[in-house]
Amino acid sequence: MEAIMTHPVNRTILLFDIERYSDRDDVEQAYLRRMLYDIADRTLAAAGVEETKRLRADRGDSVMELIDADASPIALLRSLLTEAPAQLRTVNRMASSSAQIRLRSVLATGFVAIDGQGGWVGSDLNHACRLLDAKLLRAALRERTDDFALCVSESIHQGIVRHGHPGIAPEEFHPVTLESKNGPLGAWLHGPLPKTAPPDAAPTADPAPGQDAAAPAAREPAGAQAPAAGPASQGPGATFHFSGGTPSFGGSLVAGDQHGVSGGTVHGDVHLGGTDQGGTR
Numbered sequence: 001m002e003a004i005m006t007h008p009v010n011r012t013i014l015l016f017d018i019e020r021y022s023d024r025d026d027v028e029q030a031y032l033r034r035m036l037y038d039i040a041d042r043t044l045a046a047a048g049v050e051e052t053k054r055l056r057a058d059r060g061d062s063v064m065e066l067i068d069a070d071a072s073p074i075a076l077l078r079s080l081l082t083e084a085p086a087q088l089r090t091v092n093r094m095a096s097s098s099a100q101i102r103l104r105s106v107l108a109t110g111f112v113a114i115d116g117q118g119g120w121v122g123s124d125l126n127h128a129c130r131l132l133d134a135k136l137l138r139a140a141l142r143e144r145t146d147d148f149a150l151c152v153s154e155s156i157h158q159g160i161v162r163h164g165h166p167g168i169a170p171e172e173f174h175p176v177t178l179e180s181k182n183g184p185l186g187a188w189l190h191g192p193l194p195k196t197a198p199p200d201a202a203p204t205a206d207p208a209p210g211q212d213a214a215a216p217a218a219r220e221p222a223g224a225q226a227p228a229a230g231p232a233s234q235g236p237g238a239t240f241h242f243s244g245g246t247p248s249f250g251g252s253l254v255a256g257d258q259h260g261v262s263g264g265t266v267h268g269d270v271h272l273g274g275t276d277q278g279g280t281r
Contacts, residue, residue: 008111008122012073014065014080015132016040019102019141021061028099029061035101036063039087047079048072057120062132066112066120074160077107078167080150081190088147104141106132108153127180128153131187134178139194150190151176157188 016039018032040063044054053068067076084105092100108131110124131137131151141149152161152173162170173188 005115005121006113008113010069010109011112012067012069012071012076013106013108013110013112013125013128014040014044014067014076015062015106015108015128017062017104017132019104019138024098031099032061032101035091035095036103039084039091039101039103040065042087043079043084044076046083047076049076055114064120064125064129069109073107073109073156074165074168077152077156077160078165080105080107081167085146085148092147100147102141102147103149104132104137105148105150106137106152107150107156109155109159110153127185130180130185131178134187136176136178136189136194139196140189140191143194144191152188152190154186154188161188 016036018036021029021032024032040056044065044067049067049071053071055066057064057066067073084103088101088103095101106128108124108128110122110128112120112122112125115121131153134151137149137151157173157175161168161173164170173190174193176187176189176193178185178187
């Protein structure tokens with residue numbers, strides 16, 4: 001029988017992944033999974049996300065949540081920035097060194113469909129999973145003293161972060177570009193960038209204050225004249241003034257002391273010596 005797939009619907013996508021999960025034995029892995037579920041539940045509850053508005057998929061060392069679009073992504077992001085780190089600190093204070101849990105997380109939005117076997121399908125979900133697995137996010141967590149690293153998608157940054165809602169500081173997010181098999185993938189890392197960028201990613205220059213990161217840099221209009229340079233300090237010898245025209249120099253120009261202007265073209269009228277610019281001397 002042919003599997004029936006639902007129509008794609010817009011969802012908020014939340015992903016968590018445990019660092020160094022496969023390095024633990026079976027008992028420790030079982031404990032870490034319980035802690036992961038508990039932290040995810042408490043984070044979503046603090047954001048006011050009801051259980052009826054979320055679907056969960058278990059991936060062993062990670063968990064994926066699909067959240068209804070009418071649940072506030074602002075409240076969810078705020079909870080990720082406060083509640084998730086607080087829960088991690090509480091858990092790790094009581095845990096042995098071998099049972100410490102450190103998490104990578106991704107928050108994204110996009111269209112996701114559910115197939116006849118209950119699987120989730122959608123390119124936006126694929127992008128979120130690639131962010132979660134990115135070497136840059138792994139490096140960021142590895143270099144931090146705290147136990148949590150968060151990356152958000154371009155859509156979350158454009159729709160939420162850059163507007164500076166209470167509890168969400170836009171200056172704490174930094175643009176990064178990740179290389180994927182489908183081409184460059186833009187995202188925003190919360191907190192400091194890793195000191196050494198891994199080969200699959202590169203930090204992107206932060207936009208100037210008030211400038212939309214998605215907007216191209218301002219360009220000078222075609223044919224615009226560059227501002228005139230101020231007077232240069234003058235030593236003994238010739239003085240040159242350029243005020244239009246297109247004179248060219250090759251070899252050396254001699255006027256008093258010898259001043260070489262070679263291998264190039266100098267634009268502007270040329271006045272040699274003195275300060276009178278009434279005519280060409």
